[in-house]
Amino acid sequence: MNTIYADHAATTYPRAQEVIDAMTAYMKEIGCSPGRGGYRRSLDAARLVYEARMLLAELFHVPQPEQVVFTPSVTYSLNLVLKGLLAEGDQVLISSMEHNAVVRPLTRLAAERGIQVVQLPCRPDGSLEPGQVKRALRANTRLVVLTHASNVTGTLLPVYEVGEILRGTDVFYCIDAAQTAGVEKVDFTDLHCDYLAFTGHKSLLGPPGIGGLCLSARAAEITKPLVEGGTGSRSEDEYQPPFLPDKFESGTQNVPGVAGLAAGVRLLQATGLKQVKAKKTALTAAFLAGLEKIPGITVYGTKDAGTSAGVVSLNMEGLDNGTLSLILEQAYGIMTRSGLHCAPLAHKTIGTFPEGTLRFSFGLTNTEEDIDAILAALQEVAKERN
Amino acid sequence: MNTIYADHAATTYPRAQEVIDAMTAYMKEIGCSPGRGGYRRSLDAARLVYEARMLLAELFHVPQPEQVVFTPSVTYSLNLVLKGLLAEGDQVLISSMEHNAVVRPLTRLAAERGIQVVQLPCRPDGSLEPGQVKRALRANTRLVVLTHASNVTGTLLPVYEVGEILRGTDVFYCIDAAQTAGVEKVDFTDLHCDYLAFTGHKSLLGPPGIGGLCLSARAAEITKPLVEGGTGSRSEDEYQPPFLPDKFESGTQNVPGVAGLAAGVRLLQATGLKQVKAKKTALTAAFLAGLEKIPGITVYGTKDAGTSAGVVSLNMEGLDNGTLSLILEQAYGIMTRSGLHCAPLAHKTIGTFPEGTLRFSFGLTNTEEDIDAILAALQEVAKERN
Numbered sequence: 001m002n003t004i005y006a007d008h009a010a011t012t013y014p015r016a017q018e019v020i021d022a023m024t025a026y027m028k029e030i031g032c033s034p035g036r037g038g039y040r041r042s043l044d045a046a047r048l049v050y051e052a053r054m055l056l057a058e059l060f061h062v063p064q065p066e067q068v069v070f071t072p073s074v075t076y077s078l079n080l081v082l083k084g085l086l087a088e089g090d091q092v093l094i095s096s097m098e099h100n101a102v103v104r105p106l107t108r109l110a111a112e113r114g115i116q117v118v119q120l121p122c123r124p125d126g127s128l129e130p131g132q133v134k135r136a137l138r139a140n141t142r143l144v145v146l147t148h149a150s151n152v153t154g155t156l157l158p159v160y161e162v163g164e165i166l167r168g169t170d171v172f173y174c175i176d177a178a179q180t181a182g183v184e185k186v187d188f189t190d191l192h193c194d195y196l197a198f199t200g201h202k203s204l205l206g207p208p209g210i211g212g213l214c215l216s217a218r219a220a221e222i223t224k225p226l227v228e229g230g231t232g233s234r235s236e237d238e239y240q241p242p243f244l245p246d247k248f249e250s251g252t253q254n255v256p257g258v259a260g261l262a263a264g265v266r267l268l269q270a271t272g273l274k275q276v277k278a279k280k281t282a283l284t285a286a287f288l289a290g291l292e293k294i295p296g297i298t299v300y301g302t303k304d305a306g307t308s309a310g311v312v313s314l315n316m317e318g319l320d321n322g323t324l325s326l327i328l329e330q331a332y333g334i335m336t337r338s339g340l341h342c343a344p345l346a347h348k349t350i351g352t353f354p355e356g357t358l359r360f361s362f363g364l365t366n367t368e369e370d371i372d373a374i375l376a377a378l379q380e381v382a383k384e385r386n
Numbered sequence: 387m388n389t390i391y392a393d394h395a396a397t398t399y400p401r402a403q404e405v406i407d408a409m410t411a412y413m414k415e416i417g418c419s420p421g422r423g424g425y426r427r428s429l430d431a432a433r434l435v436y437e438a439r440m441l442l443a444e445l446f447h448v449p450q451p452e453q454v455v456f457t458p459s460v461t462y463s464l465n466l467v468l469k470g471l472l473a474e475g476d477q478v479l480i481s482s483m484e485h486n487a488v489v490r491p492l493t494r495l496a497a498e499r500g501i502q503v504v505q506l507p508c509r510p511d512g513s514l515e516p517g518q519v520k521r522a523l524r525a526n527t528r529l530v531v532l533t534h535a536s537n538v539t540g541t542l543l544p545v546y547e548v549g550e551i552l553r554g555t556d557v558f559y560c561i562d563a564a565q566t567a568g569v570e571k572v573d574f575t576d577l578h579c580d581y582l583a584f585t586g587h588k589s590l591l592g593p594p595g596i597g598g599l600c601l602s603a604r605a606a607e608i609t610k611p612l613v614e615g616g617t618g619s620r621s622e623d624e625y626q627p628p629f630l631p632d633k634f635e636s637g638t639q640n641v642p643g644v645a646g647l648a649a650g651v652r653l654l655q656a657t658g659l660k661q662v663k664a665k666k667t668a669l670t671a672a673f674l675a676g677l678e679k680i681p682g683i684t685v686y687g688t689k690d691a692g693t694s695a696g697v698v699s700l701n702m703e704g705l706d707n708g709t710l711s712l713i714l715e716q717a718y719g720i721m722t723r724s725g726l727h728c729a730p731l732a733h734k735t736i737g738t739f740p741e742g743t744l745r746f747s748f749g750l751t752n753t754e755e756d757i758d759a760i761l762a763a764l765q766e767v768a769k770e771r772n
Contacts, residue, residue: 010422011638015413023642024410027401032721033587033594036396038711039721072458072595075615075637100624101615101637107624108614201419201638208419209458209595209640226612228494229461229487230728236740238486238493238730251461251487252397252587254595254640256409325424335418335425342616344624354622 003333004370008363009151009179009311010337011201011208012264019205022263023256033252035232045255052262053245059265060196061187062214066244070212070258074178075101076226077197077213080248081174082106082145084223090142091116093133095157096349097126097150100342102176116140122349126155126301133162143172148180152346152359153301154284154311156184163192172219178202179309182268183277194219200257203276203363205264210257213248220244227251276364280310283362283371287312290375294382300350300357313350313357316378318385321358328358332377336360389719390756394749395537395565395697396723397587397594398650405591408649409642419638421618431641438648439631445651446582447573448600452630456598456644460564461487462612463583463599466634467560468495468531470609476528477502479519481543482735483512483536486728488562502526508735512541512687519548529558534566538732538745539687540670540697542570549578558605564588565695568654569663580605586643589662589749591650596643599634606630613637662750666696669748669757673698676761680768686736686743699736699743702764704771707744714744718763722746 005013026048032039034046053065062068071077082105086092094102096119109115120132133144144166149156159175166173174195177186182203188196196214200206215223221242228240229250241247268276285305291297296317302308316324325338339356340347347353360374391399412434418425420432439451448454457463468491472478480488482505495501506518519530530552535542545561552559560581563572568589574582582600586592601609607628614626615636627633654662671691677683682703688694702710711724725742726733733739746760 007418007423007425010428011417011419013417013427015417020410020413023413024406027406027409027593031397031399031401032393033397037393037721037723038708039393039715041399041721042396072462072640073637076458076613079613079615079636099616100621103624104614104626104636108610108626199638207413207640207642208638209643211637224494227462227465228490229465230485232728235486235726235728235742236730238489240490240494250465250490251459251597252585252594254458254593254643256593256642256646257595257640260642322424329425335423335427337423340621342618342621344622356621 001333003335004373005335006360006362006366006370006374007335007337008202009359009361012203012205012363014365015207016205016264016267018267019207019260019263022259023207026256026259034255036252049253049255049258052258055262055265056212060214061189063189067220068212068214069245069248070210070253072209072254073211074176074197074199077211078102078176079105080213080226081195081197081223082109083226085143085172086113086115088113089140091118091138091140092143092145093118093120093136093141094145095120095128095147096122097155097157097346098145098147098343099151099176099178100344102145103345119345124350126150126153126346126350128157130158130161130165134165137171141171143174145174145176147176148184148186149309149311150301150346151179151311152341152343152357153313153350154179154308154361155302156307156309159191163190167192179311183280183309188214200261200264204261205267206261207257210254210261215244220247225250271364279364280362281305283366283368284308284310284312286368286371287360287375290371294375294379296382296385297378300352310363311359311361313359315352315357316382316385321356324358324381327381328377334374334377387719389721390759391721392746392748392752392756392760393721393723394588395745395747398589398591398749400751401593402591402650402653404653405593405646405649409593409646412642412645420641422638435639435641435644438644441648441651442598446600447575449575453606454598454600455631455634456596456639458595458640459597460562460583460585463597464488464562465491466599466612467581467583467609468492469612471529471558472499472501474499475526477504477524477526478529478531479504479506479522479527480531481506481514481533482508483541483543483732484531484533484729485537485562485564486730488531489731505731510736512536512539512732512736514543516544516547516551520551523557527557529560531560531562533562534570534572535695535697536687536732537565537697538727538729538743539699539736540565540694540747541688542693542695545577549576553578565697569666569695574600586647586650590647591653592647593643596640596647601630606633611636657750665750666748667691669752669754670694670696670698672754672757673746673760676757680761680765682768682771683764686738697745697747699745701738701743702768707742710744710767713767714763720760720763
């Protein structure tokens with residue numbers, strides 16, 4: 001049986017050969033750690049990491065490469081922001097579409113540091129009216145956190161409009177670009193944001209285990225690291241170095257991960273980001289159009305593929321989404337993700353809590369034929385149900 | 387020019403083909419994320435991670451595989467322990483041979499949480515009299531942190547004796563096994579410790595970017611995570627799941643790293659840990675013996691190869707260690723690490739602060755011929771100096 005992977009919002013698959021080759025090349029030809037020796041192989045590793053930093057700075061339009069720090073995951077990046085910035089009495093605004101990577105640390109900080117968390121209610125399709133941010137600002141608002149696109153519905157949030165609202169204020173602004181980096185326009189400068197958290201293993205086509213965070217100058221200065229330790233710099237000092245990127249990069253780095261991520265970004269650049277977006281939009285549009293013809297299917301989130309990051313959530317009448325996911329895999333080889341997608345708040349917003357939805361998410365390796373096959377499978381299952 | 391890698395304390399090199407193959411196999415044949423979908427490839431990834439957990443639990447003699455959690459690095463693991471356990475007014479005992487991965491987070495916690503940090507002075511060779519721990523215990527002693535072996539001198543600390551002293555008390559006990567896991571006996575049960583922090587990319591032969599932490603039941607219960615977020619479990623909950631390993635493993639895991647680490651451990655097991663230790667001891671003993679015959683060389687740390695983790699620090703009279711490192715690389719192809727090795731406290735203990743030392747560290751891939759060649763090079767440099 002042919003298989004169709006429709007879970008790109010979880011991770012990219014199949015893995016690009018160029019990414020695998022870059023990881024292997026590092027392991028075989030360099031192998032050593034950056035900043036941990038003066039010999040050539042250590043310098044080669046440092047150069048590899050620096051080039052990756054430059055690539056990402058260019059991709060996200062970040063002024064200086066040092067403003068891009070590598071982390072193990074976007075979850076880590078978001079924890080770094082929340083725990084490194086927020087203090088007793090601060091208020092933080094989040095959308096009601098945020099992932100548990102934002103909600104869970106904030107739940108803890110609310111209890112431990114008396115942080116006030118205000119959820120800005122999104123519309124049932126997951127969209128947000130940007131004026132809500134303006135109206136919710138208070139004297140103690142320290143931070144606004146928005147996901148660029150929901151991992152449940154794909155709905156894009158008005159992150160640029162909110163950036164204009166916050167521009168010039170002393171409120172810090174954090175974007176979770178887990179679902180959009182590598183597909184949508186993610187422009188650190190135009191966003192006027194302080195933090196841009198991203199992961200390497202989704203639309204940036206890198207391997208799992210590598211992510212990052214871009215920081216504004218003021219954010220870099222004020223934010224405390226999540227992890228302190230050896231940086232290979234200022235070894236004499238019992239304090240963490242205050243400069244970028246070392247302040248936020250302690251311990252031996254995941255250099256194979258960085259190498260793989262850089263190869264992924266190069267691959268994206270070779271394809272062209274506009275082409276990537278156009279393809280994802282076309283696939284999503286075709287899928288949404290086809291779904292309309294299948295009886296008993298409810299689609300959540302935006303119905304306009306142009307305002308979606310290529311993620312579609314649905315339920316089929318009379319069939320649990322977990323069961324539907326299993327049928328699709330076992331009878332048709334179609335891989336999807338059912339349930340709550342680590343984002344219960346988003347499911348409450350779109351009215352699918354606690355049952356969740358079945359999520360389809362598309363990537364560069366999907367084809368129109370995949371969409372047709374998925375639609376045909378859903379049609380068949382729906383027919384059998386009646 | 388042939389090259390000789392003598393910086394195994396920084397990272398293992400060259401990388402074993404089996405490790406590279408395991409990473410590639412994951413990327414090509416599985417590719418997906420564990421716990422993020424119900425389809426076979428996601429389950430295959432979960433199985434891979436579980437098998438790695440079992441392997442490490444077996445290696446370290448940890449009662450349950452779930453008590454082994456994967457982290458991005460040993461630095462992260464140590465930060466997790468310190469920040470997740472210590473509270474206002476706690477006292478923590480550390481040896482004076484600790485790495486900045488322990489010292490830097492504690493410097494911050496001392497300022498922020500009023501933690502009292504007591505450094506137990508080691509002897510000039512880096513060794514510790516275990517009775518010091520007993521005498522330093524106070525009513526508010528919450529934690530003892532010891533490196534199993536110094537990354538500067540290789541000197542083994544009496545971690546088993548201290549384990550016996552702390553056994554049955556309410557003092558938590560943390561071992562930093564960065565330099566010993568995969569060479570020395572690292573037995574979680576016999577150590578009677580609460581935390582065993584390890585890295586994958588040194589003597590465990592895995593890739594950079596993967597490490598871990600073994601936790602006792604009481605430690606697992608009381609320690610707060612460093613990072614909260616999506617775990618693929620209890621998605622409905624805005625609180626972090628309280629159970630192992632999910633409590634400490636948020637976000638998409640570094641599965642290629644886990645796969646590489648598992649392959650490294652299997653390789654070690656195939657070689658036999660006793661053989662690994664015997665080889666490292668023989669190389670270190672030959673090196674120490676040869677150094678005695680070279681004029682103007684001062685060796686720091688233990689002179690007994692049996693009580694060393696295969697790390698030798700030295701200085702040559704009249705030659706800066708950074709320059710010596712450079713000469714060894716450029717004229718002889720020998721890779722070493724000069725300076726402070728991210729462990730200024732250890733250098734203060736052995737009397738080499740702030741100049742540092744030149745560090746040689748050996749691994750499985752070194753040979754007797756390597757030792758002879760390094761000794762001959764040092765002999766030649768020493769002669770030219772006179």
